[in-house]
Amino acid sequence: MKSKYINIILFFICITGIGLVNLFTEDRLISEYENRALEQFPEFSVQVLFSGDYFKKIDLYFSDQFLWRDSFVRISSGVKELKGLPGSDGATIIVQGGFNDAEEHDSLPDINEWGEKVAPEPDSRPEEVIPEPSAEPELTPDLEAYGNEKPEITPGPTNDPVMESTPEPAEKPTEKPEPTPIPASEKDDNGRRIGRILIYNNSAMQLFKANSDAEAHYANTLNSFKERAADQIKVYSLLAPTSAEFIDNDKYKSLTDSQKDAITRVNDKLNGVIPVDAYTKLKEHKGEYIYFRTDHHWTALGAYYAYTAFADSAGFDAVSLDRYETENIENYLGSMYDMTSSSTLRKNPDTITVYKPFVKSEYNVWYEGPVKLKVIDMYHATQKNKYRVFISGDRPLGIIKTEVSNGKKILIIKDSYGNAMVPFLLPHYEEIYVVDPRQYGKNIFNLIQDNEIQEVLFLNYALIVGDNSFADLIIKVMNQ
């Protein structure tokens, strides 16, 4: 009979003990592991209480701040890996919610990557921006940490010398594509997008689901951009296929729709926009290390081949890779590892090779004012998200002025795939403008007019034509 107490005592120790320690553990502001701000204890108001949100927020707070959160997450993903049968070739499909996009996380708190509270009001932030963030990296404003800021938060044109006193562009009467909602079925219970990842051959690949409506929407958006831009402006579209496109196994290849076909369908619909054929170049080199295995991006080598395709389209000679000095960054575990926590990936980290620009340049990122950064920012080599070494990560607007005085100016509207390719363009342009439509809060045509930009390159990975959201962001920067 006495031994019956063991069960009872252990049960109570377990729930009360963990409960108590948890209660007295200090809250964290951010999770390095998850790369996001953690939920804080909600502020009370009668309204929030009656809407039911107050307790929901406490639930979120409780789980976000739970004791040994990161270890518990690791345990759960470790145990989940045990549910497969032995003897298979190790190929796994992981279905994951969490492919974040612009619509989500708009309520992320105003905390930057290092857990500092940053004021959300545009006027109070410029002081925090230090001109040389690489020297004092802790203060680099990094929007990725608080992500998809609402456009209202970014400062108005008056704060910004580049944008100063720009008149509204006379709108040409064109058909404006309207933002479209994403079908509900793509979201999981938590409202996160569902994505499928194949892990095969030590490499994780995002699987692609073609969507002809979204392809048309993207092509129409670019066409309408071309129509509304001044006639002499050349507009290019480069859609980069991702690693899933080059799976060397027919069985697994059948899991993902053809990106080549999707790119072709988009290109066929383009009107006045010049398609850049990166696909063929990448395919020629598919045996090389052109994609990361633990990250959804291409490597700088992959970006280089796409750059040679762009050189062909834009009519300049690509610089040979031999001209570049390289440096390697070892032990990179990228986004795919974060998504899957796969032990296969953990055992096979990536190496990032950077090609150091030989052209002198000055690179400014614009928030409220300019922040001087580096085109290859080795500060990030020591951080978690090492892919940010390329132009220091995603920024609303980056302006690179080079020593090349040929008068050529290009605007690149890009997702993070663009980051690795931009450094290769330095020898060819006097000014390079890099806009990330997820963050950019102003009108894109104003930027083009004010700076007399002659070329625009849309540079994104092919998976953006799987749904409407990226095209909708381009519409946003065209109309706002």
Place this chain on the structure above:
Amino acid sequence: MVFSSLIFLYLFLPLNLLLYFLCKNLNYRNVILVLFSLAFYAWGEPVWVILLIFSAAFDYVHGLIIERNRENWKAKAALVSSMVLNLTLLGFFKYSNFLTQNINVLFGTNIPSNDFHLPIGISFYTFQTISYVVDVYRNETKAQTSFMKFLLFVSLFHQLVAGPIVRYNDIAREIDDRHITIPEMYSGINRFVSGLGKKVLLANTAGEIAQPFLNGDLQQLSTAGAWIGIILYSFQIYFDFSGYSDMAIGMGKMIGFHYKENFNYPYVSKTVTEFWRRWHISLGSFFRDYVYIPLGGNRSHHIRNLIIVWFLTGLWHGASWNFVIWGMFYGIIIILEKKLLSKLLRKIPAFISHIYLLLVVMVAWVFFYFTDIRKAIGYIGVMFGIGGNGFYSIQDSMTILNNGVFFIIAALGCTPVIPVLNNWIRSRMKNWKYRELVFDICHPAVNVILILLCTAFLVGRTYNPFLYFRF
């Protein structure tokens, strides 16, 4: 609040049990339970907790009126008044939008919908109070004179939001007189933890794996994939629901309440009739005692009675036609079994009748899952090779390979293999003096591992890496 949340497990429950054990007086203990129950309910329904209290007060008064006016027209009037109010509340919150939508479609009218959401657990607690008033009227139980105790019966958080539907009769005595004993507490803990494991480790995982099959594009779905999807959903719904009942029964036992079993390995049944004696038992017996038998049971209008019961069973599960179809589908099969198939089903080999039962149940779950009836029919079509994308796809075999161990554990979990094994080991060690000690050490070890694993899974479920990823 839900049982399978960190805040319940590590704040609400320990606090509740601690305060409960610190008080020795049963009245105080009842007050603590009521306060915790109201807090539990208000956590999810900060507004409609008022409705719960109102509903309880109303039926409490009606119970008293009936008790004091036995053999008198007032008792009947009170019964009718209570039924009308209970069903009106349920109808208003649960079915009014469904009704207006159908009227609008039928008559082309444009009656606006209200935008109240369904108060959590209203279907469960309304049935509990109905059963109480009817039982008092039938003189099967005495009316509760203390409102606090009655509120305890209605709001007790163990079974408030997801059943089992506990009848007042079953716990009337224990409200006034219950005891904590060590063996009961011991087995209550085991029961609670196994329920938690069923919900968090099995149901949630099955749900995650099933997602791409159930929510994907039907044109892309293969026949094998459709079966994988619905098998996983069958796992999910069973482990989810029975896990909840286990947790409720376990928590009841810890403090001296005995709720009736709600599930008895339904998937091992051989006929649909048997399945419904093993699935959600408290609901089936509610309809039996308060609808089917009063209508005349199998003595008069047998088929009509069955149709009414199964129509209501379907409708109770949700205000949507697919649930009605789901209920009626069972009703028709049960009528067939009773009138035509009973001899045949007794003659054929057991494994064939098992397969028959599982087929019926899985087809029925399709109607339960898809609120869109066209989608349900399309899905069933794919299951039987009509439409869809071929017989089999690479994703199907990868799902099985990647989750093979899970499939085996889940399938075994649907059968009584663990209790059978438990008893077998016990009988093998019959004459060994350390037998009980071995169990008393193994159970807590398993429990602690399960709790920690469930915690990891619950935390893991909220793992939400911000990847800025989509593009």
